[in-house]
Amino acid sequence: MVKIEIVRVESTRLTGIMA
Amino acid sequence: MTAFPAAELHERAAWLTVGFDGEAWILGRPDLGIFVAVPEPGAVFVTTLQETGSVADAAARAGEVAGEQVDGDEFLEGLAAAGLFEEMAGPDARGRIRWIEGVSPRAAARLFGRVGWSCYAAAVVAVLVILATQPDLRPSWEDAWFLPSPGVSLLAGLLLTIAFTALHEAWHWLAGRAIGVPAVFRLSYRGIYVVFETDLTQIVAVPRNRRHGVYLAGTAIDSVVLAVVLGLRLLDPPDVLDRVLAAVALLQLTRIIWQWAALPLRSDSYALLANALRCHNLYRATWLTTKGRLLRLTPEESDELTAMSARDRRIAGWFAVPYVIGIAIMTWMFFAIALPLVISLGQWAWERLGSAALGSFGFWEALLVAAYAATELLLPVALALRERRLRRTGRLL
Structure with missing residues (x-):
């Protein structure tokens, strides 16, 4: 029996509001 | 075995999307924002389950692709643990x-x-x-x-x-x-x-x-x-x-x-590099790898790192270097731009407060600017102290 590996994928949150 | 009866499992499997990113298959729940990467047998397993509703069929078809028998029940438990079978999220x-x-x-x-x-x-x-x-x-x-x-x-x-x-x-x-x-x-x-x-x-x-x-x-x-x-x-x-x-x-x-x-x-460049290096969760892998070198990992963290893809772990070994370069540039920006700006603001406000009539427009403007300058300077310090306190009481890693 072989195990199917599951890898979590991180979220994609692009950010940008003085000095 | 997963906790779902067959009919319900068939229904919940239909909520999953299956995509190919160029080398791995991505199973996801777009409504929940949860995605995982699996090898081809995992994708075949899910698409077969969506078609037939039979775990045995799905495992058999995935096994043909893998070239040996696969553990279907264990795979389903893994998907459930990742949250892929959770209830539908409400309208966004x-x-x-x-x-x-x-x-x-x-x-x-x-x-x-x-x-x-x-x-x-x-x-x-x-x-x-x-x-x-x-x-x-x-x-x-x-x-x-x-x-x-x-x-x-x-x-x-x-x-x-x-x-x-x-x-x-x-x-x-x-x-x-x-x-x-x-x-x-x-x-x-x-x-x-x-x-x-x-x-x-x-x-x-x-x-x-x-x-x-x-x-x-x-x-x-x-x-x-x-x-x-x-x-x-x-x-x-x-x-x-x-x-x-x-x-x-x-x-x-x-x-x-x-x-x-x-x-x-x-930042944007992190997303660009993590994708170009074909990683799935480089931020967390780098963090855990660096922490493991400087301090030590808890058993949970150690398990989490082991469960990551081999590629993420390999790249995390050196990705702390660009991190340090980035921190150096951000520090330079703070001293070259933010700090002189805030200091000159504070000086201006201090002089104005000394000379403006109490309650005049100039007075209120100076007070507002002084408050802003103080916030800019003290907020990072206050947040750093708060983090330190939370760390000591064990509520923050």
Whole structure:
């Protein structure tokens, strides 16, 4: 029996509001 | 065995999307924002389960692809543990802005075709040439005082910042739209900074080589604004306009440098590099690897690191180096721009408070500016102390 590996994928949150 | 009866499992399996990113298969729940990467047998297992509803069929078909028997029950438990079979999320209550939804993917794609990217590249070249050849047009922190009084400059600067940040995020959003990836827009924070955030998590189901433009789009439009502003300043505009343009140039240049330096805060460049290096969760892998070297990992953290892909773990071994370079650049920016700005604000306010009549406009303006300067200086310190306290009591890693 072989195990199917599951890898979590991180979220994609692009950010940008003085000095 | 999973906790679901067969009929319910069949129904819940239908909620999953299956995509191919170029080397791994991505199973996801777009409504929950949860995605996992699996090898081909995992994708075959799920698509078969969606077709037939039979776990035995699914395991058999996946086994044919894998070349040996696969453990279907264990795989299902793993998917359930990742949260892929959770109840449907309600209608998305988070902010959506209509006008970009109204832009068709085809119209958006025109901004990111060959012509579009040629314009963005030309803007970058123009900026580099002007900054290299025109020393007096290079932004400095003094450019932030572009109106007669610091208080008014501060407020106007904040409005300019919000407007150009919205433009930057809108460009990410349009680039996502161009390749059919929907986005959610919200207000959030990174470290000590208040940020606009464009959540494009569904991009992970798109082939990796189609994603680069989405990550670069924000800096692309920033470069266009900067090139136009510097170009206008070359034409020697009237004094007031020139000062506004200088302030926008300072704002845009610091934003571009910031996006490349702020790797540890998961800036645009982090997303670009993590994708180019074909990682799934590089941020967390780097964090755990570095922590394991400097301190030690708890058993849970150690298990979490072991469960990551071999590639992520290998790259995390050296990815702390660009992190450190980024932190050095951010530190330089703090001392070259933020600190002199805040100190000069504080000095101005202090002098004004000493001379302005109590209750006059000048008095209130000075008080407001002093409060702003104190907040800018003390907020990071206060947050750092709070984090330290939380760490000591074990509520924060």
